[in-house]
Amino acid sequence: MKLTILGCYSATPRFDNNPTSQVLEINNHIFLIDCGEGTQVQLRQQKIKFARIKHIFISHLHGDHYFGLIGLISTFRLLKRETDLHIYGPKGIKEVITLQLKLSDSWTNYNLYFHELESSQSELIFEDEKVEVRTIPLKHRIYANGYLFKEKPGERTLDVEAAKILNINKAYYNKLKQGFDIENEHGRLISNEEVTFDPPTPKSYAFCSDTVYKPDIVPIVMNVTAIYHESTFLDKHEHLCEPTKHSTAKQAALIARDANAGTLILGHYSTRYDDLNLFKIEAQRVFDNVELADDGKVFNF
Amino acid sequence: MKLTILGCYSATPRFDNNPTSQVLEINNHIFLIDCGEGTQVQLRQQKIKFARIKHIFISHLHGDHYFGLIGLISTFRLLKRETDLHIYGPKGIKEVITLQLKLSDSWTNYNLYFHELESSQSELIFEDEKVEVRTIPLKHRIYANGYLFKEKPGERTLDVEAAKILNINKAYYNKLKQGFDIENEHGRLISNEEVTFDPPTPKSYAFCSDTVYKPDIVPIVMNVTAIYHESTFLDKHEHLCEPTKHSTAKQAALIARDANAGTLILGHYSTRYDDLNLFKIEAQRVFDNVELADDGKVFNF
Known part of the structure; x- marks a missing residue:
């Protein structure tokens, strides 16, 4: 299982500072998770094979998590893609993408399937013989889901x-x-x-961004191999979490600890902080195995 | 009059290769022309003062000319902009931008005015005591306009x-x-x-992209100080112009010559060409004063 961070910063894209997007390679699938502006450029830089992305999971419809999607869809068309593409995301995503395709009179030459989400309960949204994907209901300013990717147990x-x-x-x-x-x-x-x-232990990955501290996701992500949990703020700014519906590094660590996670990956840092190491130090007071996401960083599990 | 090329390549954004966007500084105005994906990052790189952009002109609703607009609008909000913003562009632009604002529940804290264009005739769309802006009706696969920016004659x-x-x-x-x-x-x-x-001769700038060769724009841009005319292809690929509704470098030069332009700036090159100098050589067979646009390049007139 290999995770590539294409972008992990909050708010606006900057030159060396990309909004949220990740690529998860698991059991021969390449899943794209969120797609902030400029994601297609990051995909090229990380030499990810565009054509092998067949499933894109969008957490919520704030721009820093999906404004790059329409550009990627258009580029797939220019690259003469023929493979089906499945988009999972909040209700509304189909309307906004199809409106843009309509206005440019540029329909895709491949099948584009939208799987719109509305439930506030965890749902199984994708499954084949090797992998399953479930939603992790989050709580943000607008409807948001995290995603849990899980290998199925292999043969003995x-x-x-x-x-x-x-x-x-x-x-x-x-x-x-x-x-x-x-x-x-x-x-x-x-x-x-x-x-x-015994077969190798199935691996799993939980993506949780953006959200307030929401302990009721713990049972859903229990024993996960690795969890990415947003940490927009440090504990000293915890009072900003409720109005903005974000979390602190400490809160992310509490989720990881209570879920008995293997590794916690922090990200979605507010631009107010210069020293990201403070996030790691804060989280490690609660949970030992903490990593800091950074654009271009690759994690192998 | 100062023109900064933020991006001038066709099709998809790449790492060192941005889709169309330009900044024109004329008589104390900062006008943004087109806004492909990643434009806000290019604006930062070129150290353009975001807040001073009050008018954005979008030529047409193909992604490489406007997918960066919603991100820029959102960033203006995050930067706590309060100044009015005027967007000029084809009918439909209001719907697509407001839908995205609605879905993210992120209304702007400044006034956003849309000036939607539908006419196939040249129109005066902006005017104050120092500058006027007119549309240049173009012919592309979808409805498209170029824009003519003109200083008004100053006092003696x-x-x-x-x-x-x-x-x-x-x-x-x-x-x-x-x-x-x-x-x-x-x-x-x-x-x-x-x-x-006599007052200094008023300067003017014509932006013409994307379009087939359309000689009937010549009277509109007559005696222009500088004209940017798309040159997606070289003459040897002229047969591709009609199906894709683009122009060659030679055709761009014919427009500049017939309009008695001061300078011709070429751009919107197809990615099939490695040696962009061939565009300049081709155009100079028809018109002498030819410049090649490139990302980050600045022209002073």
């Missing part, structure tokens, strides 16, 4: 040497990987654990 | 020494600057030319 790993010694016919190997007990060539029942290992 | 320059020698009362100096003949203190009629010089 076969201990080929043990299987040979126990005289198991190769025809049963797939059954074993799927977890079944089987009979060997002498008719003896072999329990699955004797010849297989 | 007073020859103070001559006025003293001719015993003219200071109370008449303003009348003289305005071009009137007046009587001196001995009752003699002094003709204006005896004590004033």
Whole structure:
């Protein structure tokens, strides 16, 4: 599982300071999460293969999280994309994108599917044999969701040497990987654990931005491998959280701690702070394994 | 008169290659012309004072000419702008901008005025005591206008020494600057030319992008100080002009020559060309004073 931060700053784009966008590579999928202005330029810089993005997840309809989407959709058209593109985001996203396509008389030459979200409950919104994606209902000034990306458990790993010694016919190997007990060539029942290992632990990633501190998301993201949680403010500005509906680094760490997360990644820093290390120090008072997002930074899990 | 090219490339934004946007400083106005994705970042890079932009002119609703507008409008809000902002552009621009403001529940704290254009005739769309702006009807795949910015003739320059020698009362100096003949203190009629010089020649700038070769714009831009005319293609690809509704460098030069322009600035180059100097060479076969636009380039007239 590989996470590339394309942008992680709040408010307006600046020269070396991009609004929110991330790429999550998980089980052969490339998911784009949020798409602030200039995201397509960041995608090029990070050498992400545009064509392999088939699903885009937008948290909410503030500009710093989606103003780059229409440009990316248009560029896909210029690049002669033919693959379907699925957009997940709040109700309204279809209207605003299709209006812009209509005004430019530039329809896409690929299928564009909108999956508009309205629920305040966590929903399963994407699933295939390898991955599932659920919403994480957030609380911001406007309707917002985070997203939880989860690998499905893989097949068990076969201990080929043990299987040979126990005289198991190769025809049963797939059954074993799927977890079944089987009979060997002498008719003896072999329990699955004797010849297989547990599959690798499925990995998961939670994206939570923008939101106030919202402890009721903890059960949804429990035991997540890595969580990105916005930390617009430091604790000393905690009084700004409620009016702006943002969180502090400390609050992000409380979510990570209570959810037993593997790693906490902070981001969406207010431009008022010069020393981002203060975010890390503050969060580490609550939760140990803290990373700071930065534009262009890559995390491997 | 000072022109700053923020972006001059066609199609998609790249790292060092921005879509169309220009800043024209003329007679104390700062006019923004087109606003492709990332324009606000380019404005910062060129150290243009955001707050002094009060009028934005959008040529047409293809993304590479206006996808940066909503981001700039939002940033103005974050910067606590209070000054009125006037947007000139094709019908539809109001709907698309207000829809995005509505969806983000982020109304501007300044007045936003839309001046939607629908006419296929040249119109006077802005005028004050120093400058006027007219549309230049273009022909593209969708409704498009260029814009002609023109200084108004200034006052005549007073020859103070001559006025003293001719015993003219200071109370008449303003009348003289305005071009009137007046009587001196001995009752003699002094003709204006005896004590004033011609005002500086008013400067003008024509922005013409995107369009096919359209010779009927020549009378509108006649004797313009500088004209920016798109040159998406070289002459060898002239067959692409009609289907895409773009022009060649040669065609841009024909317009400049026939309009007796001072300077021709080329831009909006297709990404298929590596050597932009070929555009200049081609245009100079028709018209001598040719410049190549490039991102960040500044022209003083």
